[in-house]
Structures are given as C-alpha cells and as structure tokens.
Amino acid sequence: MRPEVALPVLLPLLSGAISLLFWRSRLMQRFTAVAGNLALLVISLWLFTSVYQDGYVTIQMGGWAAPYGITLVADMLSAVMIVLTALIGLVLSIYSLASTGPDHEKFGFYPLMHLLLAGVAGAFLTGDIFNLYVWFEVMLVASFALLILGGEKAQMEGAIKYVTLNLLASVIFLTAIGLLYGMVGTLNMADIALRLKEAEHQGMVEVLAVMFMVAFGIKAAAFPLFFWLPASYHTPPVAVSALFAGLLTKVGVYSLFRVFTLMFDQTMDYTQDLLIWGAALTMVTGVLGAAAQYEFRRILSFHIVSQIGYMILGLALYTPLAIAGGVFAVMHNIVVKTNLFLISGITRRLQGTYQLKKMGGLYKERPWLAVAFFLSAFSLAGIPPLSGFFAKFVIVRAGIEAEAYVVTGIALAVGLMTLYSMVKIWNEVFWKALPEDNLVPEPKSVVGDDGRMVAPSLWLMSMPVGVLAAMSLLIGVFAEPLMVIMTVIGDQLMNPQGYIDAVLGSNVDVIEALIEASAAEEESP
Amino acid sequence: MEPVMAIAIGLLYSAAIFLMLRRSIVKLVIGLMLLTNAANLLIFTSAGMTRGAPPLIPEGMLAPEGVVADPLPQAVVLTAIVIAFGVLAFAVVLIRRAYEIVKADDLDKMKDTDT
Numbered sequence: 001m002r003p004e005v006a007l008p009v010l011l012p013l014l015s016g017a018i019s020l021l022f023w024r025s026r027l028m029q030r031f032t033a034v035a036g037n038l039a040l041l042v043i044s045l046w047l048f049t050s051v052y053q054d055g056y057v058t059i060q061m062g063g064w065a066a067p068y069g070i071t072l073v074a075d076m077l078s079a080v081m082i083v084l085t086a087l088i089g090l091v092l093s094i095y096s097l098a099s100t101g102p103d104h105e106k107f108g109f110y111p112l113m114h115l116l117l118a119g120v121a122g123a124f125l126t127g128d129i130f131n132l133y134v135w136f137e138v139m140l141v142a143s144f145a146l147l148i149l150g151g152e153k154a155q156m157e158g159a160i161k162y163v164t165l166n167l168l169a170s171v172i173f174l175t176a177i178g179l180l181y182g183m184v185g186t187l188n189m190a191d192i193a194l195r196l197k198e199a200e201h202q203g204m205v206e207v208l209a210v211m212f213m214v215a216f217g218i219k220a221a222a223f224p225l226f227f228w229l230p231a232s233y234h235t236p237p238v239a240v241s242a243l244f245a246g247l248l249t250k251v252g253v254y255s256l257f258r259v260f261t262l263m264f265d266q267t268m269d270y271t272q273d274l275l276i277w278g279a280a281l282t283m284v285t286g287v288l289g290a291a292a293q294y295e296f297r298r299i300l301s302f303h304i305v306s307q308i309g310y311m312i313l314g315l316a317l318y319t320p321l322a323i324a325g326g327v328f329a330v331m332h333n334i335v336v337k338t339n340l341f342l343i344s345g346i347t348r349r350l351q352g353t354y355q356l357k358k359m360g361g362l363y364k365e366r367p368w369l370a371v372a373f374f375l376s377a378f379s380l381a382g383i384p385p386l387s388g389f390f391a392k393f394v395i396v397r398a399g400i401e402a403e404a405y406v407v408t409g410i411a412l413a414v415g416l417m418t419l420y421s422m423v424k425i426w427n428e429v430f431w432k433a434l435p436e437d438n439l440v441p442e443p444k445s446v447v448g449d450d451g452r453m454v455a456p457s458l459w460l461m462s463m464p465v466g467v468l469a470a471m472s473l474l475i476g477v478f479a480e481p482l483m484v485i486m487t488v489i490g491d492q493l494m495n496p497q498g499y500i501d502a503v504l505g506s507n508v509d510v511i512e513a514l515i516e517a518s519a520a521e522e523e524s525p
Numbered sequence: 526m527e528p529v530m531a532i533a534i535g536l537l538y539s540a541a542i543f544l545m546l547r548r549s550i551v552k553l554v555i556g557l558m559l560l561t562n563a564a565n566l567l568i569f570t571s572a573g574m575t576r577g578a579p580p581l582i583p584e585g586m587l588a589p590e591g592v593v594a595d596p597l598p599q600a601v602v603l604t605a606i607v608i609a610f611g612v613l614a615f616a617v618v619l620i621r622r623a624y625e626i627v628k629a630d631d632l633d634k635m636k637d638t639d640t
Contacts, residue, residue, distance in 0.1 A: 130601055137608045144615055156623040157635040167557050174564040182571030231638045
C-alpha cells in the first residue's frame with residue numbers, strides 16, 4: 001500500500017470539491033487554491049523521494065491485482081512530471097490571485113484549475129491505457145471550460161478549433177484502444193507490452209503504433225496537426241494561457257514517451273523515421289510561424305510547437321541519452337514557457353496591450369522584470385549556462401552519436417531562429433522607447449482590473465516570475481545532479497522490463513505462461 | 526454479425542468525416558457526434574460479439590461455464606458514451622454561443638484568431 005501514488009490525483013479533486021462548496025466565497029476559493037497546491041507540491045516531493053529510493057512505486061486500485069484492476073504506477077519519469085505539475089499549479093494559483101479578475105473567479109476558475117491538475121496528474125500516473133483516455137478527457141473538459149472563461153469573440157473562435165481537433169484526437173485514441181483490445185484482450189499497459197511482442201500480426205501492431213502517434217501528436221501539437229494551438233492559446237486570460245502552455249501539450253509528449261518505449265518498441269524500425277521527420281518539421285514550422293508574429297502570446301504559442309519538436313526528437317533518436325535529453329527539454333520547457341507567459345501578463349498589465357509594436361521602454365521602467373525575461377527567453381533559445389542549453393546540448397550530442405546529422409543540424413538552426421524571436425521581443429518590449437502613440441492607460445498602472453491598488457498585486461504577480469526565472473538559472477547551474485535523474489529515466493524507459501515487473505508483480509510469470517500456452521494452442525489446433 | 530457491423534462502422538466514420546469537412550459549425554458538431562458513436566461501436570465489435578451469455582459465475586463454482594460475453598469492453602463503451610455525452614453537450618453550447626457572438630454559421634468567418 002503506497003498512498004503517495006494515488007494522492008497527487010486525489011488531492012486536486014478534493015481541493016476542487018472544497019472550492020466548489022465555497023462557490024460564492026472568493027476568499028475561500030483563493031485560500032483553497034494556494035493551500036491545496038502547496039499540499040500537492042509537498043506530496044509530489046514525497047512521491048519523488050519514494051521513487052528515488054525504490055525505482056518504481058505502484059498501487060493497485062480497489063485491491064484488484066494487475067492486470068485486472070487499474071494500476072497507478074510511478075516511475076522516475078512520472079515522478080518528475082508530477083513534481084513539475086505541482087510546482088506550476090502552486091505558482092499559477094499565486095499568480096492568479098492578482099491576475100484573474102473577479103468576473104473569471106466567479107465562474108469557477110479555481111475549481112476548474114484543480115480539476116485540470118487532477119486530470120494531468122492522473123494521466124502521468126496511470127498504468128492502464130483506457131484510464132489514460134479518461135484522464136485525458138478530464139483534463140480536456142476542464143481546459144474547454146477554462147478556455148472560454150470570459151466569453152469574448154476571439155475565445156469562441158479559438159475554442160471551436162481547440163475543441164474540434166482535440167475531440168478528433170480523442171476519438172482516434174479511443175479507436176486505437178478498441179483495436180488494441182481486440183488484439184490482446186487487456187488494457188493494462190504492462191500486460192499489453194508483454195502480449196504485443198507475441199502478437200501474430202506485427203503489421204497491425206505498426207498500424208496501432210501510428211494511430212497512437214497521430215492521436216498523441218495532435219494533443220502534443222506536433223507537425224502537421226498543431227494548428228489548434230496557435231489559434232487558441234492567446235485568447236483566454238493569461239493565467240489560463242500559462243497553465244495550458246506549461247502542462248497540456250506535455251501530457252501528449254509524456255504519452256508518446258510512455259507508449260513508444262513501453263508498448264511499441266518493436267515497431268521502432270518503422271516508426272522511428274516518422275517520429276524523426278515529424279519532430280524536425282515541428283521544430284521548423286513552429287519557429288518560422290513565430291518569426292512572422294508581432295503579438296506577444298502568439299509568438300510564444302508558436303514556440304511551444306517548436307519546442308515540442310525537440311522533445312519528440314529526443315524520443316525519436318531512441319537511445320538512453322536522447323531520451324534523457326528529451327525529458328530534460330520537457331522539464332526545462334515547462335518552467336521557462338510558463339514563465340514567459342506570466343511575464344507577458346505583467347507587461348500587459350503595465351502597458352495595456354500584447355502588441356509588440358505598441359509596447360516599449362520597460363527595461364528602464366522595470367529592470368528586474370527585464371532580467372527575468374532575459375533569463376527565461378535566452379534559456380528558451382539555449383544560451384549557456386541556462387536550462388535550455390543543457391536540454392539542447394544533450395539532444396544534439398545524442399543526435400551526433402546516433403549519426404543523425406541532418407536533423408541535428410536542423411535542431412541547431414532552429415535554436416538560432418528561436419534566438420531571433422526572443423531578441424525581437426526583447427527589442428520591442430524592453431529596449432526601444434515607448435512609442436508616442438501608446439497612451440499607457442494611466443489608471444491601469446495605478447489600479448488593477450479589479451479596482452485594487454496595483455502595487456501589492458504586481459508584487460504577487462512578480463513573485464512567481466522571479467521564482468521560475470531563478471529555477472531556470474538553477475537548472476542550468478546544477479545540471480549535473482538533474483542529469484543523473486534524467487539518465488535514470490532514460491535507462492528505465494529503455495528497459496521496460498522493470499516497469500512491467502513492478503506493475504504485474506508476481507503475476508508476470510503466470511501471464512507469460514498463459515501467453516505461451518495460447519501460442520502453443522494456436523500452433524496445434 | 527461482425528462483417529455487417531464493420532460496414533456500418535465504416536459508413537459512420539466516413540459520414541462523420543464528410544460532415545466535419547463542411548463549413549457549417551452545426552454539421553461539424555453532428556460529425557463529431559457520429560464519430561464518437563462510431564468509435565464506441567468499434568470497441569464493442571472488435572472485442573468480439575457473444576450473444577445471450579452473460580458473464581455470471583454459477584453458485585458454488587469458480588469460473589463461468591462455456592463461452593461468455595466479455596464484460597470489460599461493455600464497461601469501457603459505457604464510460605466512453607458518458608464522456609462523449611458530456612463533451613458534446615459542451616460543444617453544442619459552444620457553437621450556440623459562437624453563433625450568437627459571430628452571427629454566422631460558417632467556419633470561414635471564424636478565422637480572426639488564425640492571422
């Protein structure tokens with residue numbers, strides 16, 4: 001019985017329920033958000049230490065032994081992702097105290113945020129493929145509602161694209177689950193992994209692998225199915241944008257890592273090329289899309305797409321080092337990308353717009369904000385000693401070791417283009433003088449949207465930004481111990497037998513005997 | 526029975542995709558509805574169809590007698606139906622609100638956020 005595996009899912013559900021009970025009390029909802037997410041961070045660190053000591057931690061829900069019940073399982077990858085989820089949850093709940101107006105809070109911003117975190121945590125921890133679908137849907141429904149919070153025209157238009165493409169991805173995912181169940185007769189991922197190796201029609205396994213790739217590719221916003229992301233992420237309130245940017249696409253990436261290392265490693269001969277070129281095109285299209293934009297959050301949205309390419313490239317190269325680099329990129333990106341969105345919210349509060357052309361002069365006005373932006377933006381571009389450098393360094397090195405020179409070259413060139421976009425934002429927002437025609441709304445810089453004085457609320461918004469910027473620097477400076485953890489992840493993912501043994505426990509021999517018996521039966525009918 | 530189901534499912538998928546490629550948002554949502562139903566039927570069929578044999582274990586025995594229906598895909602389909610119902614309810618409300626705000630039932634008029 002290891003409660004720490006189930007608690008990261010249960011706790012956000014509990015906090016969500018509590019804040020629903022206090023539907024009319026803004027104060028209680030705010031308190032629950034911060035306290036609940038703080039507790040979530042503590043529990044996620046507990047889970048991380050357990051996993052660090054034992055390697056794998058599992059819990060069989062309802063006491064039904066695997067593969068019949070639903071197993072929650074945490075390996076190092078899940079544990080790291082849970083810690084990051086909790087961190088982003090806490091940071092955002094503090095930020096939204098100041099940034100989310102009462103008109104959004106009144107319509108359930110906090111309960112939805114808890115529900116979203118529960119969905120994300122569930123997806124990271126579950127060991128059952130259908131349960132993964134359910135958590136995806138929990139996450140999606142919460143994100144649908146958050147996306148249209150406020151109900152502006154742009155939000156509706158963005159939401160239609162977001163909802164349609166994500167539902168399409170869900171249906172492809174569900175179809176693949178149905179066909180997979182028809183083939184192997186089990187939903188437990190460890191059990192599926194054992195049975196797929198013995199499967200009769202390996203061609204069908206390849207078809208399934210590609211169906212999962214398309215479904216998770218849409219959710220991760222990989223080329224060529226990323227259009228929903230830049231069409232919708234710049235429309236909701238900024239705290240929601242930041243939450244989506246930090247976590248949602250990464251759940252798709254996590255699922256790709258999990259499914260392709262655990263279940264479909266025998267199809268890699270066929271799928272590796274698809275993944276590599278998908279990753280390369282994702283990087284290139286994302287960064288080129290960003291180059292054409294002059295809206296703060298749209299540039300950042302296109303860069304989410306571009307960065308997803310690096311993560312998938314880490315998976316596609318399929319060596320322990322490359323996977324370690326891919327996960328490092330996920331970790332770095334969650335911290336940095338969330339922070340850039342949070343900074344865009346502060347600049348919007350200060351200058352009343354997201355249009356780069358109308359902004360300016362913030363370096364003089366807010367030097368510390370400029371420093372935080374500098375750290376995050378140049379980390380995204382991969383400048384040493386910040387976190388992005390090590391993510392990129394490990395992936396590039398793995399690419400050269402795997403002799404994939406073309407795609408490695410593309411990855412480096414895309415880094416340069418990222419630098420171009422970040423320098424563009426730096427020049428327009430911080431460096432150049434404020435354009436004369438921008439009448440900075442004077443009341444806005446003194447009083448916030450909700451009528452309170454801006455000084456304490458600006459402080460509340462700046463604190464998370466400072467913490468995340470410092471984290472980006474610290475990840476870069478202390479890359480060595482983190483790289484040790486990433487290497488453990490790479491080894492665990494490349495040797496799925498450990499995961500299978502941890503989930504199935506003593507049943508693993510029984511299942512293997514059963515598979516052999518049924519294979520023998522088919523041979524001599 | 527399976528070939529008939531397979532053809533029906535294929536028709537549902539193709540009808541759904543055809544509707545989703547139209548410009549009208551109402552047809553888009555109808556397409557989504559058909560698509561989720563097609564996926565549910567596919568799970569139901571691909572897991573094998575056994576008629577009139579509920580998976581009940583007679584008293585005093587440890588395993589059911591003979592071939593019984595697999596209860597797991599039925600549970601899975603039930604869950605999927607409920608989820609699809611909730612999500613589609615949201616989608617219907619969304620297109621209604623979008624229609625009120627944009628005042629058009631045309632996806633081509635909803636591309637402000639793309640440029």
